[in-house]
Amino acid sequence: MEKHLRIAVARLWHEAHSFTPVPTRLADFQQREWQIGPSAADFYRGTATEIGAVVAMMEREGDIDVHFSLCTAAPPGGLAVEEDMQSIHDLIIDGLGSEAYDGVYVSLHGATLSERSISPDTDLLRRIRAAVGPDVPIAITCDMHACLNPDIAGLVQILSGYHSYPHVDMFETGERALSMLMQTLRNGRAYRLNMLPVPMLPLSHMMRTASGPMRELVTFAEGLTADPAIDDATYFASFTYADSPYSSGLATITAEAGTDVSASLRQMHDAMMARRDAFRAKVTPAPAGLERAEALLASGRKGPIAVIDTADNPLSGGIGDTTGLLRAFLDSGSTRRTVFSFFFDPALVERAFALGEGAPIEAQLGGRIMPEYGAPVCFDGTIERLTDGRFRNEGPMENGLAVSIGRTAVIRRDNLRIIIAETCQSVNDPGWCRLHGIDLDETDLLLVKAKNHFRASFEPLCGALIDIESPGPAPSDLHAIPFKHVPPAFLL
Incomplete structure (x- = not known):
């Protein structure tokens, strides 16, 4: 009898602006996306989203049983109210239950901040890792504007992020991560996540991937996957207005465990730094x-x-x-x-x-x-x-x-x-x-x-x-923003 693979799925998607007085509350998540259990499949079915890719895989392949914990998202906004963020984390962990899983997939934004945490995404992943044990492979996806703590590399094996801005490849990003997770579960391919911060804070104004510096960087990273040991190479360019120690550019590679990708990471780092000036924006009043x-x-x-x-x-x-x-x-x-x-x-x-x-x-x-x-x-x-x-x-x-x-x-x-x-x-x-x-x-x-x-x-x-650009809370002049965690040298 064919063994069914049991996969746990969760989603927490929010991008935090550190300098707006409008907090993000539980109600903001509940209004935009709030699905727990089997209802998630109905909500996301046929959508061009990461969880849409999960549902498509589940219905396409007969040997996968998907268990949906809480899947939620809020629009970008101010810092999340601490007790509300903790409630969301609790619901995700409680939703996993005590069952054994072959693998876990989590759809994250990667730029979540709360009133007392500089990286709620890391906090959540630590709790998921503790809940499922040290040996269950975890795959995650993140927005191109994620601010990721390098400690995540010790918590998950697989990471991919959006390669387009506007983000029209959410479904494909989910597919990439799920494909690597299936490679592990079906073929025994072990992965390791490798990360290298890039000390600059790019402006999203100049980050469109139709052309320009981000298009060049995405093309370069995708070329690295010609190496059979590298399954994913993704740039993260941070969320400009999230004030955290992890707000910077970031090069990431998910590769076969044991592969030395330090030279490729350094090439990604240097390619981004070489385009620093190209991310400056011209402002029209x-x-x-x-x-x-x-x-x-x-x-x-x-x-x-x-x-x-x-x-x-x-x-x-x-x-x-x-x-x-x-x-x-x-x-x-x-x-x-x-x-x-x-x-x-x-x-x-x-x-x-x-x-x-x-x-x-x-x-x-x-x-x-x-x-x-x-x-x-x-x-x-x-x-x-x-x-x-x-x-x-x-x-x-x-x-x-x-x-x-x-x-x-x-x-x-x-x-x-x-x-x-x-x-x-x-x-x-x-x-x-x-x-x-x-x-x-x-x-x-x-x-x-x-x-x-x-x-x-x-x-x-x-x-x-x-x-x-008229006066507003998301200006192109980053030197006008009172960052506490981002070094001045990172600013364009």
Whole structure:
């Protein structure tokens, strides 16, 4: 009788911004992703995610029994509340139970921070290792922007990370890690994780993998796997706004145990350091970006022209509350058909729902969380649309994943629509447009708090994309950030 392999699976995915006053709470995880046990298979089935790859493997291969412990994720945000992070860890460990497993797979982000821990991911892996014993192979995957403690190399055997930014290869990353885990369980191939920090903190502004320094580095790392002893070579470029001792570049290689990969790691290190200057970003202020957008439209360029405020990007830990871009647009006097997304203001959403669609509304927009990034903007308009904030991703990033961004309201005045949301989450998928009744063919300007992930779906749909930076919590000038753990020499 064929032996079934018993695999335990868990997920903890969150990216922490150390300098925002908005903490990440248990409710943020519960709203975005919160699946325990067999329901996880239904939730992730057919999605372009790491756990989607687990479900596909489970249903494709007949000799694997998957046990799902807690699988959860929250949007990027401030430090996780300590007791909430501990509750999540407890649930993951309790979900493993006392059963024996042949292997373990954990989907991590790698840039989680809590109020009292500089590496909750490491804390969790230590507890998983203690729970399953010293000999059970553990495979993990992490985001390209992970800040990984080198101690992880003593806790897990297998690591792979995203090779694309925007992160459209989550499914493939899960497949790579699972393939190595199956090599161990079926063929006895023993692995060792090797890690070498790179003393620089790259800016994610310049980290897109379509071209540029990160594309060159990913190509170089992938070339190392031509060596039959090396199954994975991945660069991690850190999350710029996570203040931890592990916030830096990182070269990693998962190779057959006993293989000396020190020379390859050093080559990866040197290749990243050689591109240090290429990660510097040029900043365009909001008024200049809007002038460029207007010139493109005036020249006949088809809209929408997207003007992207990178300094308040929620996926960089932005607060969805800065007002620089909106104020610059209003000051410009433009009458173009415009969508502004968004302001994070649960109380304003509540008020809009109480008033109802079609009602007039006066509001103070933004400037409530960190007014140093812009005073509130007085705005009066009409409540055009109210939504439950639920849709399913249609674009290439996390395709098929059910999304809940909380209730939202569309407030309109003349040709300007402004989105107000109960949670702080980026516009990254066309499903968001359908939710809000926005026809991009009837839109001239799309003003968004976003960055690189926005491009995965919207670059083909927009006439042009213009990155700007207004004052916000995710700036390109890292020397303006009061790091405690990141050495000044690491900063660009």
